[in-house]
Amino acid sequence: MPRIDSQNQKTFTYSRSTLERAERALVCSPFNPCLFETMRSRRVALSEITASTGVQNGYTKHSLSELVADNALVWLIQVGVLRREVDGQGITDSFRLTPVGRQIVEQFQTKSWRTSTWSDNLYNAVLRWFRLPF
Template sequence: MLTCDPHSLARAAEALPCLPLQPSFYAAVLQQPLSSEEVSRNEAWCCRPLSANATENCFIWLIRLGVLRREVDGQGLTSRVRLTPMGNQLLKRWPQGWPPASPWQRLRHGIRRRWPRL
């Protein structure tokens, strides 16, 4: 089993419940690559309606956290994303979905997302 840096894993684990993407999204992206347009059209994957641009912003943050990666084809990077081994590890940690985020976790995540160097 592949293990990830504990600090990175803890940071990503704290972020997942704070983001508007449901555990069903992560299970789907484990099976096949998905684009922001596909995700924004599927209401079962989002906690609230998201535009393709807002979904893409979530993707970018999840890529920075190490949970997602861009799909690569013969011509380079695509608009689709896949789950990384660390993302898979987090998904296995909570097979029934993760616990809801506390207000403190949401505040910390919001600060980290807007000022990631702090």
């Protein structure tokens, strides 16, 4: 099996609108930056994010039910920030960052996470409600 030289890997280039939509979805989500920073290095199970465990881990701003957390995570999958983890038996309940998600989280390593504005929340809600691909 060939080895991958991570220093010679090409980075993907994304359109500005893709990066803006992904960043907006991240800052409007009910999750703290700590969750996405953890996802840079390992997969995170849904059970680690929900209820009081999510608050204790610093992953959520407040306690979330499994349904609310899963819906928010699925939206981040649709935007292209996250992906579901797969094992030998199929899809699991764990999540990990995609390359676009990794790129955005790495950008926030040098600057602080911005807070969402009312226009960010409104625009994100409209896109999420209609599931528009832009």
